[in-house]
Amino acid sequence: MQATPIKSEIVFEKIKASGLPNVGKASIRELVRLVNEIEIASGEKFIRMEMGVPGLEPAKVGVEAEIVALRSGVASKYPMIDGIPALKTEISLFVKNFINVDVDEKYCIPTVGSMQGGMASFLVGNRCQVGKDKTLFVDPGFPVQKQQLRVLGMGYETFDVYNYRGAKLKAKLESYLSKGDIATIIYSNPNNPSWICFTEEELQVIGELATKYNVIVIEDLAYFAMDFRKDLSKPGEAPYQATVANYTDNYILLISSSKAFSYAGQRIGMLVISNALAKKQFPDLKRFFSSDIFGYAMVYGAVYSLSSGTSHSAQYGLAAILKAVNCGEFNFVESVRVYGERAKLMKAIFLKNGFRLVYDMDEDQPLADGFYFTISYPGFSGEKLIEELLYYGVSAISLSITGSERIEGLRACVSQVQDGQIPVLEQRLATFHKNHPVV
Known part of the structure; x- marks a missing residue:
């Protein structure tokens, strides 16, 4: 040898x-x-x-804010399931500043990392309509999300998008959506593992088809603003993080703090539901949840069942990070x-x-x-x-x-x-x- x-x-x-x-x-x-x-x-x-x-190293402003919160006694107190008010406010502002999308802070939910946000999205998104219970993966993607679906006993379809970029994407997506059993579409952008980034044309195709076929898009923004070909670091100024939210109301955004803020150890992410989707009624949700309103089922059905909320001190840490970012005091992209x-x-x-x-x-x-x-x-x-x-x-x-x-x-x-x-x-x-x- x-x-x-x-x-x-x-x-x-x-x-x-x-x-x-x-x-x-x-x-x-x-x-x-x-x-x-x-x-x-x-x-x-x-x-x-x-x-x-x-x-x-983790964002220092978050670490210091957590220390202050812990010393004030939050460790002994359960947080509200839908998040502390300060964090919800900053998430909503962050989405406006860096994605240029308006989302009510009511529908900005802290989760135990984007992993929990994805699990909750599957639990609700794939149960809105009887017989429409599969997820379509626009792959390649994060393997554990398929594991989550297997654990939940839910089906999925998948295809490698590399040979279906641009104008080819519409026909490929429609070949799955037209069957009528796809409830949710999931992808990451920038993509894990390939690092491809969808164009505005491709996001428009995804969004318009989601509306046409009444499908929910779960957009995994684990690597938020990390397409370094563009400078996405200035709050409230173009260019913005590309998103399907510009082309449909049927979306959920999973925004991670792990990579962009180097805050992986605190297991805190952001689940953002479009205003229209959060308010929408799906009678079939009553099979599993106490309410047929999507946003209510997400928070008091899925998130509550999974963890009964997110680490109290970590919420204060993330709120401080986002506030510094929103004010232009912390250039997270440069970091x-x-x-x-x-x-x-x-x-x-x-x-x-x-x-x-x-x-x-x-x-x-x-x-x-x-x-x-x-x-x-x-x-x-x-x-x-x-x-x-x-x-x-x-x-x-x-x-x-x-x-x-x-x-x-x-x-x-x-x-x-x-x-x-x-x-x-x-x-x-x-x-x-x-x-x-x-x-």
Whole structure:
């Protein structure tokens, strides 16, 4: 066996002991556990690109506000299920300032991360009409959202959007929506894992079809304003975060604090329901909830059942962050721009060493540099490439678990790679390239 940066016998034994039948199909958390065990056994630190977690310090204004709130005694008090007033006000203003959409603060709900917001959206959105109970994933996407639907016993359809960009999108979407059993559509924008960003034309198509077929769009804005080709940092000024909310009233926005504000550990996100949808009555909701009004069922049915509210102190922290952002005192976009700069550098190193980009274009424009990028290597499937890279101290996830049809590819996250590791990455990839020459 060729010499590798991580002792091959250690990697082999840890893979065997993991019980994973196929490392390339492992979930993100399973892969994290395996890499942790290899690091401990080998004493070597990996270039970790498998998990999309922030690599920056949390927004200080939020931390300080939480400390003040905790000292005031909020830890012993249950928060209101629909959120503290200060946070609801700032969420509504944030949506106006950075998306240019008007949403009543009443329909701005803090959740235990966007994960809970998604779960609540499925619980209500897929139960509005008998026989209309499936979700359509415009993939690739976040694998755990499909897991949520499996846990709920709900069905879903999926397609890889890469070959259906622009004018091709309408016919593809309509081929699913015309069947009459799709209740919700979900996608992320910018996209996890491919980092593609929908155009206004595409969002208009999604919005107009959602209205035509009475379908609810769940827009996952986990990487809010992180399309660094545009400066989205000035409150109340264009350009704004692109959104389907400009083209339909049938929308729910999931806005995360994890990446844009580096606040992942506090597990707090924002669920924003359009004014029109929140007020809409769906008689079939009475099968599961005490009210047939969508917004009421969401808060006092779904969110209440899932957690009975969101961490009290974290709400004060997020309220303070949003207030600073809304006032122009905290440029959150600039604070995370390092991800784009790091992605540009890392892409160049992979390409230099024989790798190729999988998703590389946004229609006719080069893909932005951001939180993720996607790679492949000639002669390897994505699943085999995952396993082989472990011997070289590099970890990522296979695109095959994200709903992508590009099974040769991997998703690489830049957030946990530190500046001092860049030369190590270059050395390890050079060794990989030498051991696996491209014919």
